[in-house]
Amino acid sequence: MPIIDVHAHWGPWPFHMDVGSTRLNLELMDRYGIDLQIVSAAEAVTYDAVGGNAALREVLGAEPRLRGYAVVNPNRVEDSAADLRRCMDTGRFVGAKIHTTYPGRSIGSPQMRETFAMLDEAGVPLLLHTWGPDVALLPGLLAGLPRLRVIVGHAGGDAWQEAAHAAASCDRLYLEHCRTVADAGRIPYARQAGVPVERLLFGTDSTLVDPCVALGVIRDAAFTPDELERVLWRNATELFALPSPT
Amino acid sequence: MSRYAWLEPSPLERVGWDVDVLYGPWPSRHADVGLAAVRERLHGSPVQRGLALSSRGALFDAAAGNAQTVEDLAGCPELLPVGTVDLRDALAAEPQLDALTAAGVRFLRLFTVEQGAEPGFPGYRHVVDLALARGLVLLHDGDVRRFGPALAGRGAQVVFLDLHAYFLADFLLLARAEPGFRATTRMLSAPDSVERVVESVGARHLVFGSRTPFMDISPQTLRLRYARISAQDRAAVAGGNVEELVR
Numbered sequence: 001m002p003i004i005d006v007h008a009h010w011g012p013w014p015f016h017m018d019v020g021s022t023r024l025n026l027e028l029m030d031r032y033g034i035d036l037q038i039v040s041a042a043e044a045v046t047y048d049a050v051g052g053n054a055a056l057r058e059v060l061g062a063e064p065r066l067r068g069y070a071v072v073n074p075n076r077v078e079d080s081a082a083d084l085r086r087c088m089d090t091g092r093f094v095g096a097k098i099h100t101t102y103p104g105r106s107i108g109s110p111q112m113r114e115t116f117a118m119l120d121e122a123g124v125p126l127l128l129h130t131w132g133p134d135v136a137l138l139p140g141l142l143a144g145l146p147r148l149r150v151i152v153g154h155a156g157g158d159a160w161q162e163a164a165h166a167a168a169s170c171d172r173l174y175l176e177h178c179r180t181v182a183d184a185g186r187i188p189y190a191r192q193a194g195v196p197v198e199r200l201l202f203g204t205d206s207t208l209v210d211p212c213v214a215l216g217v218i219r220d221a222a223f224t225p226d227e228l229e230r231v232l233w234r235n236a237t238e239l240f241a242l243p244s245p246t
Numbered sequence: 247m248s249r250y251a252w253l254e255p256s257p258l259e260r261v262g263w264d265v266d267v268l269y270g271p272w273p274s275r276h277a278d279v280g281l282a283a284v285r286e287r288l289h290g291s292p293v294q295r296g297l298a299l300s301s302r303g304a305l306f307d308a309a310a311g312n313a314q315t316v317e318d319l320a321g322c323p324e325l326l327p328v329g330t331v332d333l334r335d336a337l338a339a340e341p342q343l344d345a346l347t348a349a350g351v352r353f354l355r356l357f358t359v360e361q362g363a364e365p366g367f368p369g370y371r372h373v374v375d376l377a378l379a380r381g382l383v384l385l386h387d388g389d390v391r392r393f394g395p396a397l398a399g400r401g402a403q404v405v406f407l408d409l410h411a412y413f414l415a416d417f418l419l420l421a422r423a424e425p426g427f428r429a430t431t432r433m434l435s436a437p438d439s440v441e442r443v444v445e446s447v448g449a450r451h452l453v454f455g456s457r458t459p460f461m462d463i464s465p466q467t468l469r470l471r472y473a474r475i476s477a478q479d480r481a482a483v484a485g486g487n488v489e490e491l492v493r
Contacts, residue, residue, distance in 0.1 A: 016415035017436040180435040182462040210437040212472050215252045216465030
């Protein structure tokens with residue numbers, strides 16, 4: 001059974017770790033049986049979106065098991081819109097990624113609203129870093145943006161209960177639970193809140209985080225085999241219109 | 247058999263001692279987990295034994311919580327009692343620590359986050375002085391970058407329960423000069439975090455602490471299983487290092 005990792009990274013991070021090589025992406029994928037990984041460039045997330053996306057374009061051209069997110073900086077919407085088109089035109093990128101911490105913009109900020117509208121028009125899935133109770137704003141923000149589908153990255157972080165209820169109330173929100181701090185019971189809570197298994201996705205935060213952390217969360221969620229198939233790859237193929245890896 | 251090797255527990259995930267186990271009400275959590283449920287959760291995991299305490303001592307009444315922990319765990323052979331004192335009432339700590347040592351308790355857990363203590367607070371410093379004078383092993387929450395320097399140079403035996411991979415360099419700088427400083431692997435989540443500790447200061451500085459019942463256990467046992475360290479080092483992290491402290 002294949003695995004698609006919808007939340008991963010490529011490149012080095014400014015911490016005491018050596019995780020920047022494409023070789024490590026692939027080594028970890030092989031270790032855990034991950035077939036396909038959708039990555040954003042760490043440089044684009046933390047420092048320079050356009051520069052980091054350009055570096056990632058080079059990497060993706062040479063590595064068939066990786067796909068890309070173009071990082072969008074909500075403080076530079078016009079530049080990011082043009083860069084998103086450049087990335088999507090390569091055929092190797094499948095969506096956009098927004099971090100909230102590094103650009104210093106919360107989900108409810110005017111800049112984020114403008115960026116969401118741009119992405120709605122572009123019609124690409126968005127992986128959004130979510131961390132905190134403002135994740136609850138997403139259903140309202142998406143109400144006037146009928147094409148935008150959002151992966152709730154980290155499932156709200158410490159606001160995972162708020163994220164679960166947000167996703168339960170909006171069928172264009174998908175939960176993805178990767179996080180170093182693996183609070184117990186997040187997935188059962190989300191399902192009990194009304195999030196269907198069709199809107200749960202598997203992500204790892206690799207290579208910043210070892211994929212076994214997210215795999216452990218999946219193991220402790222005790223999915224049935226059919227549910228596991230949905231979460232580990234089938235939902236991702238449908239969201240991103242990817243070919244089945246089977 | 248599943249095609250996913252990670253889906254099935256392996257003997258490489260076996261944990262001899264888990265230093266971070268709690269039970270009882272915790273109002274900011276979505277559900278309370280009592281002792282029976284915690285024991286059941288551990289029983290269904292690769293964890294064999296744990297150091298545990300009632301949440302009563304952490305959040306409400308240290309003396310009563312300690313008494314409850316000792317009484318409750320007397321009937322739980324797989325769990326060893328951990329004591330605590332309230333850092334907001336450090337003047338009450340001395341008799342409580344004496345009671346704990348008289349009961350044979352070797353581990354003292356500090357809740358600086360819940361109790362709002364800083365490294366420079368007089369109450370915190372008083373409790374640490376008393377605990378170290380009695381030879382207690384500290385199970386210490388909070389940021390190692392702030393509390394580590396306050397504990398350095400004193401021969402302290404400390405297990406830091408909240409070390410995050412992002413702050414690993416600070417811990418390693420401390421551990422170079424502090425043989426008694428250890429950290430749990432719980433948040434050492436980068437692909438090379440555990441390996442860096444083992445390679446730079448040695449496996450003796452790591453132990454397993456799951457924070458059951460608040461955290462999933464499998465992410466942590468899988469990290470241990472797949473760590474690129476020797477079998478001897480894995481055994482030390484999984485229990486051998488704590489075994490030395492328990493004796």
